[in-house]
Amino acid sequence: MSDKKVKRRDFIFTTSYALGAVGVGAAVWPLIDQMNPDASVKALASTEVDVSSVEPGQSITVLWRGKPVFIKRRTQEEIDKARAVDIKNLKHPEKDEDRAKNPEWLVMLGVCTHLGCVPLGDKGEYGGWFCPCHGSHYDTSGRIRKGPAPTNMEIPKYEFVNTDIIKIG
Amino acid sequence: MSDHEYIPKSKLGKWFNDRLPILTLANHLTEYPTPKNLNYWWTFGGILTFCLITQIVTGLILAMHYVAHADLAFGSVEHIMRNVNYGWLIRYVHANGASMFFLAVYIHIFRSLYYGSYKSPREIIWILGMIIYILMMATAFMGYVLPWGQMSFWGATVITNLFSAIPLVGESIVTWLWGGYSVDNPTLTRFFSLHYLFPFLILGLVVLHIWALHVPGNNNPIGIDVKKPSNDTVSFHPYIVIKDLFALLIFLIVFAFFVFYSPNILGHADNYIEANPLVTPAHIVPEWYLLPFYAILRSVPDKLLGVIAMFAALFILVILPWLDTSKIRSAIFRPLYKQFYWFLVADVLILGYMGAMPAEGVYLLVARVATAYYFLHFLVILPILGAKEKTLEVPLSITEPVLGGSATTSMTRNNLDKNKI
Amino acid sequence: MKSFLKFFLIISFFCLKVSFISAAEQTEKLLNPGWGFKGFFGKFDRGSLQRGYQVYTEVCAACHSMKYLSYRNLSETGGPEFTKDQVKAIASQFEVNDGPNDDGEMFTRPARPADNFVSPYPNEKAAIAANGGAYPPDMSVLVKARKGGADYIYSLLLGYEDPPSGLSLDDGVYYNKYMAGNKIKMSNPLSDGLVEYGDGTSATPEQMAKDVTTFLVWAAEPHLEARHKIGFRAIIYLIILSILVYFSMKKIWSRVESKI
Numbered sequence: 001m002s003d004k005k006v007k008r009r010d011f012i013f014t015t016s017y018a019l020g021a022v023g024v025g026a027a028v029w030p031l032i033d034q035m036n037p038d039a040s041v042k043a044l045a046s047t048e049v050d051v052s053s054v055e056p057g058q059s060i061t062v063l064w065r066g067k068p069v070f071i072k073r074r075t076q077e078e079i080d081k082a083r084a085v086d087i088k089n090l091k092h093p094e095k096d097e098d099r100a101k102n103p104e105w106l107v108m109l110g111v112c113t114h115l116g117c118v119p120l121g122d123k124g125e126y127g128g129w130f131c132p133c134h135g136s137h138y139d140t141s142g143r144i145r146k147g148p149a150p151t152n153m154e155i156p157k158y159e160f161v162n163t164d165i166i167k168i169g
Numbered sequence: 170m171s172d173h174e175y176i177p178k179s180k181l182g183k184w185f186n187d188r189l190p191i192l193t194l195a196n197h198l199t200e201y202p203t204p205k206n207l208n209y210w211w212t213f214g215g216i217l218t219f220c221l222i223t224q225i226v227t228g229l230i231l232a233m234h235y236v237a238h239a240d241l242a243f244g245s246v247e248h249i250m251r252n253v254n255y256g257w258l259i260r261y262v263h264a265n266g267a268s269m270f271f272l273a274v275y276i277h278i279f280r281s282l283y284y285g286s287y288k289s290p291r292e293i294i295w296i297l298g299m300i301i302y303i304l305m306m307a308t309a310f311m312g313y314v315l316p317w318g319q320m321s322f323w324g325a326t327v328i329t330n331l332f333s334a335i336p337l338v339g340e341s342i343v344t345w346l347w348g349g350y351s352v353d354n355p356t357l358t359r360f361f362s363l364h365y366l367f368p369f370l371i372l373g374l375v376v377l378h379i380w381a382l383h384v385p386g387n388n389n390p391i392g393i394d395v396k397k398p399s400n401d402t403v404s405f406h407p408y409i410v411i412k413d414l415f416a417l418l419i420f421l422i423v424f425a426f427f428v429f430y431s432p433n434i435l436g437h438a439d440n441y442i443e444a445n446p447l448v449t450p451a452h453i454v455p456e457w458y459l460l461p462f463y464a465i466l467r468s469v470p471d472k473l474l475g476v477i478a479m480f481a482a483l484f485i486l487v488i489l490p491w492l493d494t495s496k497i498r499s500a501i502f503r504p505l506y507k508q509f510y511w512f513l514v515a516d517v518l519i520l521g522y523m524g525a526m527p528a529e530g531v532y533l534l535v536a537r538v539a540t541a542y543y544f545l546h547f548l549v550i551l552p553i554l555g556a557k558e559k560t561l562e563v564p565l566s567i568t569e570p571v572l573g574g575s576a577t578t579s580m581t582r583n584n585l586d587k588n589k590i
Numbered sequence: 591m592k593s594f595l596k597f598f599l600i601i602s603f604f605c606l607k608v609s610f611i612s613a614a615e616q617t618e619k620l621l622n623p624g625w626g627f628k629g630f631f632g633k634f635d636r637g638s639l640q641r642g643y644q645v646y647t648e649v650c651a652a653c654h655s656m657k658y659l660s661y662r663n664l665s666e667t668g669g670p671e672f673t674k675d676q677v678k679a680i681a682s683q684f685e686v687n688d689g690p691n692d693d694g695e696m697f698t699r700p701a702r703p704a705d706n707f708v709s710p711y712p713n714e715k716a717a718i719a720a721n722g723g724a725y726p727p728d729m730s731v732l733v734k735a736r737k738g739g740a741d742y743i744y745s746l747l748l749g750y751e752d753p754p755s756g757l758s759l760d761d762g763v764y765y766n767k768y769m770a771g772n773k774i775k776m777s778n779p780l781s782d783g784l785v786e787y788g789d790g791t792s793a794t795p796e797q798m799a800k801d802v803t804t805f806l807v808w809a810a811e812p813h814l815e816a817r818h819k820i821g822f823r824a825i826i827y828l829i830i831l832s833i834l835v836y837f838s839m840k841k842i843w844s845r846v847e848s849k850i
Contacts, residue, residue, distance in 0.1 A: 425825050429825070430818070
């Protein structure tokens, strides 16, 4: 067999393998992607909440993307408490001003960042939330102060459509 | 399995192989001596394996999104078609995949009939194959019920009612199958469960089918026993693998055409109407792959006898190795059998056509004649042929089909050439 | 090799034949205005889809539901492709039931894009009662649920005629030459200028029938364009790979046999 022939054979084999691999990849992708959120789930990615009936000090819980969102209308005392904290001492330093654009309203994903339980309101050593699963204490800004959770409770993307309606997502 | 003992080269391989001889198995599969004259009709075994795996994988995925409930099933299928990422693709592959699976299995079966692959020493392979075929039909039938359209519902009603033909216990059996007094939610959920289970039974039987095949080795177009390994054989890898792959790709082109350009052509429009127990569609027709048996069922005017005839048409295939008494395997050397073989092919196609037609007038008459001929072929023609047919001389090996006498030789040659791809 | 390919053609032909058998029973030949969505590169005409949606909402939706579609579908690629804001405006015209609220009461609110199309009747029985005993079928997959598909729907919409002499029709029953049995409980839904198209297209019955049928085809098969696109690529890919594998096979087999 001449050199030239060997080269041609190798070329055919290599191209076949390469093209075959591309095809297998293309065929496998739909099988994987089908497990991602489908179009109907994605369409529900945002929700609007009417908060006109929430009094200062009260908190409501709404379901967004299958998870609880705490919407808390904070009292002045709670706001002051949250803003007085020196963030240098925090495990996950974040200013309350960055977490609650409108200081009266704290909109926060009610999921403990430790292992995903739902913390209880008005509990714990910092007057905020307390997760009963493994004892994480959050302050009135939803920041982790004590316990195993690594980060503060997450703030979702939200906006005030008007003074009464908050759009989450 | 293999004639020679396989010893892995690496130390780790040997250590592992001594405990679980999977490398020996892999070696057996790659070096498996295969007759080198296998034509493209032999590639359908590989194609069928591909079909089974495709059905299992796409089916697993559909089961992630499908809801087996009479009120929700139809909507959940629409959800798959509309919302799930690539859901339409996966469902169309699964639905058309069933048709492709049957297309391939029919070719596989008729190849076996032509080349006498069911004969000694391969009877067990054949019987396992027939059990797989029957399970495939059961699986396909139950799968068709799941979208809970009109054809699903009424097809399920008609087919399950077949069992009511059994004297004395028939009615009780049907009620038991339904889990109620008609096809309803309990029927749907049990069909879903069994539709999920059966493919794995089929998979297990396929392993046995291949295992049984690897004992005597493949039959081949000239139907002689091949000494292996020898000049007449090639190793399975790469020779047969690459040929199977090529055939699979051609098959996939046809498959893709159906999936992407005519995905509903093999189904029935009525199945896009949600099941309604109060309205029966004008024509109830099973899927195309069940039509020949449906024609046999309808061509007998008695309920019980019709059901018996239909199941007999299947059972007769199971005992085929003992009905065909000819010692010669391949139709190449059986001039009369070859003609009757093509009559049978035509007969089955006619039965299929009649199964799709209304059971009345000339259609019914033709269906009856075709049904009679079907049984005649297996019960009368084959045994007589085995005794009376004058067969041609069979060569001793694949590489040297020459026997001596020049007249016979040239005749054999011609026949061989004709059957070359 | 050749006989192998030939065989595939024959089998494919046979499959097509079998599936056409029942279609051949149709007595009247169906009309076909020429659909752009058929064929290898078939695509929908956006304008036609948008007009078709207008005909559906203004004419059909009074009786026919379309419960498997959501308003958001109207802005998705491959469909009428209204803008997101247009879809929001469309959805907000409809009232949907929601609840219970915190007081345990059900309430209505304007629909959002994520909501399904609002049905004209609360349930099937109500639809039957309001339509003289005939159920106006849900239109979500109607095109796929009828033999003849798009051609059939188009023909039916234009198939109203005076009944032949000697045939008397009950009240609320109409003669249509494409309907099975020729009797239909839906009165002729289309008349000249019934809707006013925003793009200036003249609203003849033929135009409206074509537009609404196109819309219904999309509704039944919203991923048709993606399917055609992916399908074309897949088949080209398979053909190229087949050729490559064929030559690989020749090379490999040349070690043992000259011919394959």
